[in-house]
Amino acid sequence: MKHDLNRPVLEYGSGFPTLLYKEIKRFYKVAFQTIAAPVLTAVLYLMIFGHVLEGREVYGRLSYTAFLIPGLVMMSVLQNAFANTSSSLIQSKVTGNLVFVLLAPLSHFEFYSAYILAAVFRGIVVGLGVLLITMWFATPSLEYPLWVLVFAFLGAAILGSLGLIAGIWADKYDQLAAFQNFIIMPATMLSGVFYSIHSLPAAWQVVSHFNPFFYMIDGFRYGFFGISDNSPWSSLAIVFCFFIAVSAVALCLLQKGYKLRY
Template identity: 45%
Template sequence: MTNGFDMGTRRFGRVNWMGLWTLASREIQRFLAVWTQTLLAPLVTAGLFLMIFTIAIGSRRGDVMGVDFMTFLAPGILMMAVIQNAFANTSSSIVIAKVQGNIVDTLMPPLSPAELVLGYLAGGIGRGLMVALLVVLGLWVFLGIGVVHPVWALVFIVLGSAFLGALGMIAGIFANKFDQMAAVTNFIVTPLAFLSGTFYSVEALPPVLRQITHFNPVFYLIDGLRFGMIGVSDSAPALGLVIVLLSTLAVAAIAWLMMARGYRLKA
């Protein structure tokens, strides 16, 4: 156990709801305190992506999967903003605590490894949902793009936030300094986001690259959200849902195991 207590002696029952709520609230308040960086900046970035593509390509680009290019592009930009911010929320929280030497303040309270994982994920999912809401509102106001299947869209946004939030926990636990964290972001997270059908349909890829893309869980996140927003997709949404759910559970299990063993967390 990371915090060295016996689960059988806890006075809180099987789940320390108060402790879990406190950790989740701390993680949410942490990004709300700097909302211009954590919420406004992603909205501006998404808007810049769409504006640049509109100016550079615009009407000269033909339809993709039966819809105009900007409508096709919007869900990919939205999911990219969601997953990057969910990853940043959990990873930065852990790395900053490790660098400042106050990670012990999180590990010492009577919270089980599962409760620690859920608390951190709550912050990542909360930030992902808020970013998604702002970007969706922007897409509706400026481009007139709505949401065709709201439930599907919400499910993939939550799963995307959870998947990258858990991955951010793994990266944050592994990294001991900010340049290690930047390396993970630049060489893992960014390629996963950009090479997953964000800007193109995978049907346009050569067969080998198309097969490789189907091993990328982020492809199914973007494809599933695209179905939820505009009703078209490269693969079956139900298949994507299963793959993303299993991937999220696997990554969360690794984060739990690292927490349980105190990997790179204990001095």
């Protein structure tokens, strides 16, 4: 079927906002599970670790509780951005309704953008919820808000892209769970959320620098306190390059229709 060139250009792009709205509404309809539950989990982490390590200082001037809050916020952003794209795609594949999205007049870039923006939105909403609740325990400063926003957006976009890749690769929920439990979870937990890497032995400090999640957490924390384990500019460059790499992989898989078109 040929497109009528006299039709408004915006009409051809109407599928993108529709898919974006669908992805946002999908997690919003179960907000108790997708937003409230992660916030509660982060608060429990803060209560347990904050109580056990109460009185300890980080960087020589920060209370451990204040240090922990940005890490928990960013961890929540990352994990929920990944969960949004991966769960949506695998659910569509398993139930068989992905075909209706693929039949729509959407380019692979529009498909990618809608899923990633919804993932970023969910991640930031959960992160804001964690920040607002945890501020009752300690109020972290906000030295450089722009750094916070940049790292939050890039981190959520990266994990959204990884979730898209995982959802494309997985054929069933067990495979997706393996991807999350053996790759995403360890990389997140060992990224400096709960500690400064300077407290680690020298060998483990070197290992930490090979974890891209470390740079997301460290750069995000820098926006709050103006101090970090690594240069924020170096962290930004690494995170941005990682974003380009995973985005390119996700777009390539979408363009080829890998495991999407049978």
